[in-house]
Amino acid sequence: MARVRLAKKEDGLQPPQILEARERPPDHSVPDGPSMSRPIPRRVGRPVVVVSGCQKVYEGKTAALREVSMTVHAGEWVTIVGPSGSGKTTLLNIIGSLDQPSAGQVRVGGKDLARLDAADLADFRSRTVGFVFQRYYLIPYLSVEENVLLAQHFAGVDDPQAARTILRKLGLGHRLGHLPHQLSGGEQQRVCIARAVVNRPSVLLCDEPTGNLDGESSRKVFDAFRRLHARGTTIILVTHQEGYAAAGDRSIRLVDGRITDDGRSAPGRDGPASTP
Amino acid sequence: MGSSALPALAFPTRLILRGARLRWRRGLLTLLTAAVAVIPIVSYLALSAEVTQAIEGDLAAFGPNLLVIPESPAPGVAGARLDSRVVDRILALPESDSVRSWVPFLYGTASVGRPGTGTENGTPVVVAGTDFERVRAAQPWWQMDGRWPAVGSTPADSVVGEVLARTLNLTLDSSQSLRAVDPTGGGQDVPPACNCTIRIAAEVRTGGGEDQLLFIPLPLAQELLGAPGQVSVLQVRVASGDRIGPLARAIDAIPGADVRTIEQLVAGDRVVLATTSLLLLTIAGEALVCTSLAAVAIAGTALAERRSEVGLLVALGARAPAVRRLLGGDLLLYGAIGGAGGYALGWAMAASIGAKVFERPIPPELLGVLAALLIPFVLFSLATRLAVHRALAAAPVEALREG
Numbered sequence: 001m002a003r004v005r006l007a008k009k010e011d012g013l014q015p016p017q018i019l020e021a022r023e024r025p026p027d028h029s030v031p032d033g034p035s036m037s038r039p040i041p042r043r044v045g046r047p048v049v050v051v052s053g054c055q056k057v058y059e060g061k062t063a064a065l066r067e068v069s070m071t072v073h074a075g076e077w078v079t080i081v082g083p084s085g086s087g088k089t090t091l092l093n094i095i096g097s098l099d100q101p102s103a104g105q106v107r108v109g110g111k112d113l114a115r116l117d118a119a120d121l122a123d124f125r126s127r128t129v130g131f132v133f134q135r136y137y138l139i140p141y142l143s144v145e146e147n148v149l150l151a152q153h154f155a156g157v158d159d160p161q162a163a164r165t166i167l168r169k170l171g172l173g174h175r176l177g178h179l180p181h182q183l184s185g186g187e188q189q190r191v192c193i194a195r196a197v198v199n200r201p202s203v204l205l206c207d208e209p210t211g212n213l214d215g216e217s218s219r220k221v222f223d224a225f226r227r228l229h230a231r232g233t234t235i236i237l238v239t240h241q242e243g244y245a246a247a248g249d250r251s252i253r254l255v256d257g258r259i260t261d262d263g264r265s266a267p268g269r270d271g272p273a274s275t276p
Numbered sequence: 277m278g279s280s281a282l283p284a285l286a287f288p289t290r291l292i293l294r295g296a297r298l299r300w301r302r303g304l305l306t307l308l309t310a311a312v313a314v315i316p317i318v319s320y321l322a323l324s325a326e327v328t329q330a331i332e333g334d335l336a337a338f339g340p341n342l343l344v345i346p347e348s349p350a351p352g353v354a355g356a357r358l359d360s361r362v363v364d365r366i367l368a369l370p371e372s373d374s375v376r377s378w379v380p381f382l383y384g385t386a387s388v389g390r391p392g393t394g395t396e397n398g399t400p401v402v403v404a405g406t407d408f409e410r411v412r413a414a415q416p417w418w419q420m421d422g423r424w425p426a427v428g429s430t431p432a433d434s435v436v437g438e439v440l441a442r443t444l445n446l447t448l449d450s451s452q453s454l455r456a457v458d459p460t461g462g463g464q465d466v467p468p469a470c471n472c473t474i475r476i477a478a479e480v481r482t483g484g485g486e487d488q489l490l491f492i493p494l495p496l497a498q499e500l501l502g503a504p505g506q507v508s509v510l511q512v513r514v515a516s517g518d519r520i521g522p523l524a525r526a527i528d529a530i531p532g533a534d535v536r537t538i539e540q541l542v543a544g545d546r547v548v549l550a551t552t553s554l555l556l557l558t559i560a561g562e563a564l565v566c567t568s569l570a571a572v573a574i575a576g577t578a579l580a581e582r583r584s585e586v587g588l589l590v591a592l593g594a595r596a597p598a599v600r601r602l603l604g605g606d607l608l609l610y611g612a613i614g615g616a617g618g619y620a621l622g623w624a625m626a627a628s629i630g631a632k633v634f635e636r637p638i639p640p641e642l643l644g645v646l647a648a649l650l651i652p653f654v655l656f657s658l659a660t661r662l663a664v665h666r667a668l669a670a671a672p673v674e675a676l677r678e679g
Contacts (some may be wrong), residue, residue, distance in 0.1 A: 093673045098591055098671060099674045120597070123380045124593075137584060137591075139588070141295060150589075150592060154592050154594045154598065
């Protein structure tokens with residue numbers, strides 16, 4: 001299990017203490033076999049996401065993030081919780097370069113996102129991070145398989161077999177040629193997960209991935225995350241559902257744009273499978 | 277099952293085709309816009325190319341557009357003639373490269389009669405010495421009964437105007453003797469009689485003054501009229517209207533030569549052609565402006581409706597060219613179809629105008645094909661580029677949020 005430390009504003013960005021370094025690249029293929037009901041204790045490695053002094057002020061001077069600093073290590077599963085409007089999604093979007101901070105620095109995979117040009121940002125989005133959206137954002141006129149291939153296309157990869165394999169392991173082998181509207185919400189979210197991991201990103205960014213799903217679908221989605229995490233995928237998951245805070249290695253609480261808690265999750269966590 | 281698989285096509289092509297099939301209503305609007313842009317331009321190109329060429333040909337058939345005459349108020353009168361050296365100087369002018377054809381004429385008066393019948397001192401007629409080969413090339417409207425005169429024949433082959441032939445009963449293949457006479461009847465000196473025997477090779481009908489003339493070979497006329505190396509007039513055909521002025525000024529500067537332009541007919545036809553061309557060009561320009569605005573609006577609306585798709589593509593790592601290709605591809609596809617349809621309609625319109633206004637068929641024009649291909653491509657490429665540029669100016673999350 002990782003030991004983490006909140007980077008204090010007055011301290012500036014502090015290099016995290018790495019207790020057990022592990023430098024092997026993550027394996028994003030979804031493993032076969034029975035799903036785990038709880039995460040395997042992880043041996044975490046180098047910092048992969050470093051946010052320091054990040055602020056986001058929208059027009060109208062609404063501050064969504066205030067001096068947020070955090071570090072996520074390779075192989076770690078961090079759950080960001082907080083009430084609606086606390087800045088969770090904004091923080092996730094900034095980490096994924098879908099939005100820009102008003103101030104502060106964000107480094108992902110060793111790259112300062114503010115210094116990347118348009119081409120580098122495109123490479124970053126296609127290879128370094130994978131997004132799982134609450135609203136799925138599947139292209140309605142493309143089949144399940146083609147929606148996943150779209151992500152491969154932008155990464156310059158043409159490997160339909162890999163896409164099919166991932167979809168089969170996520171239980172969608174019989175849905176490859178279906179259009180998104182022919183799938184249930186849980187299935188669409190799993191397609192979104194397949195699209196997010198097909199390019200083997202360093203970090204999987206999940207924004208309320210079960211926000212629109214029922215309990216059974218949520219469990220299947222979390223099973224997929226657990227299997228990915230077990231293979232070394234770094235996961236940052238945003239949710240407003242407090243019951244899911246314990247699903248990862250660590251939970252960070254955001255309130256009104258500030259981190260109020262950044263600590264290890266309580267033992268015995270097992271995510272939605274045990275939530276009431 | 278959902279969409280049909282298109283395994284043979286590259287992934288972006290499949291995406292574009294699926295999008296095009298899904299948005300066929302907007303596609304129809306795109307198609308229509310492209311067609312409207314292409315129709316007047318194709319018509320203009322077809323008409324301006326074909327009709328200009330044809331009218332130039334017609335104008336050539338109308339005859340000379342320059343007359344070169346001696347510096348004298350009484351052209352054609354003995355003593356007021358162009359010397360061969362003046363003619364040589366005219367033909368040597370740099371501006372003469374625009375001369376398509378020229379024909380010399382030497383006019384005089386002679387009596388005509390049958391040899392050995394005592395009718396040699398018959399009715400005076402106006403004879404015109406000329407070069408029949410040049411006449412044949414430059415004055416195609418001459419309608420001839422008989423055969424074209426052979427060069428150097430003995431007796432000399434000649435052509436008689438229809439009216440004169442009827443008046444003097446000059447029949448084809450008959451031989452006639454000529455003798456110069458004083459056209460005033462006032463006892464002026466006339467050249468000594470020459471052994472001028474001709475044979476009527478043809479009868480000409482033009483509907484003009486030529487019908488009352490007797491055309492004989494130029495060398496014979498020069499001998500008959502005692503005007504060696506001289507001509508009364510040069511009829512000159514200049515290839516294009518805008519070259520008439522410079523050549524006329526150059527000829528005017530030569531001592532002994534005067535020039536008259538025959539531009540009324542030319543100018544009239546040119547005005548018709550220029551007006552028609554300007555009208556088509558104006559319509560084409562206005563259509564292009566309107567359709568450009570329509571293309572920008574179509575692309576802007578299409579991108580606005582697909583805002584979340586733009587955000588998603590960017591979130592997945594698409595660069596601007598890929599976004600343009602994928603989201604503007606269906607517009608280009610429909611634009612190409614519209615361009616093809618516009619070409620067909622534009623050509624049909626040109627053919628209709630050609631038949632009704634200029635009374636000539638309009639063949640398909642290669643330049644029109646290129647225009648039909650290029651205009652929709654450029655129009656919708658630029659419109660898509662503009663729309664995508666706007667869409668990408670904002671952070672991807674905004675596109676995803678607003679979509």
